[in-house]
Amino acid sequence: MNRFDYVRAGTVAEAVQAFAGAPGAQFIAGGTNLVDLMKYDVTRPGRLIDITRLPLGGIAEHDGGLRVGALVTNANLAYDARVRSRYPLLADAILAGASGQLRNAATTGGNLNQRTRCYYFYDTATPCNKREPGSGCAAIGGLTRIHAIFGASESCIATHPSDMCVALAALEAVVQVTGPEGDRSIAFADFHRLPGDDPAKDNTLKPGEIVLSVDLPAADLSKNYTYLKLRDRLSYAFALVSVAAALELDGDTVKIARLALGGVAHKPWRNRQAEALLVGKPATRETFQAAADFVVAEARPQSENAFKVELARRAIVRGLSQAAAGTPQSLTDKRIQ
8 A cells, every 4th residue: 555645625725735845746536537546556646635625616607608617527517407508519528438426426627637548557567658757658569459540659659538528629628727836727729738758748737736627618519519439338438539529500511610539649639720621611421521531641550550540530520420410429329229
């Protein structure tokens, strides 16, 4: 058993102060990822700072959109009436992930900060640059079926596991954080990072910073959307490829296009050039195929996951087609049931 200090913070300021000067300190809320990492000896925090008592559990109107507190559970977020009606893409993405029990415990902030499910990251008998910088990447040349086809490096080919974050990327959410240097806002596209030569860093949070909330901007993307998740089994499995697609149409013409992929990169993967190719074009299968071809052209698969390239291509076309028709995957799932 790794010995660690336990601190229960009553205010945000207390949480930030408790983190300072404590090597290996980590914040804990639902603990659905962190506790697993501790059990597997992947992480050995010297101090756990319990933030469950902080006043960060609400969902409120904000600048025409919604501000979601970092401690809002995944279940409460997915079933909130305002989220269901105005941001159904987000609700569907959350419900596509984990299990009901985990969604009841997992938090918004924790979802943003969860770590990869790479086999080698969890296996302390193998080298992993995310776990031990400079030790190497056992995944490269190993079992790579679940690994990245976009944005990987010679140091890491892991993927980000979140469904919720793929939807937040497409919705262009903004993350509000605070820390020793004060408050700041981080555009969602800039929150997570690619591995480069420093894969141990999953995101752009500075030491001691804590997520306060996630802002959902005002946007009319509640009609033509879908969250399509392709995986080995229907429930409780991480995505091989997922697609968050949202369109605003002017008749049959694409006015606004949002497209983000999960299960394929170290962060939710968004190609703005592909989105630009869609704007002003008819919402047809041919248009969507051209955008999909553009996206997958930069794929760099490993030995065992080349199938993801064609899977992603087809998923993009299917996702955009569902969005254009106003028949999201969630509706299709209900019809199957």
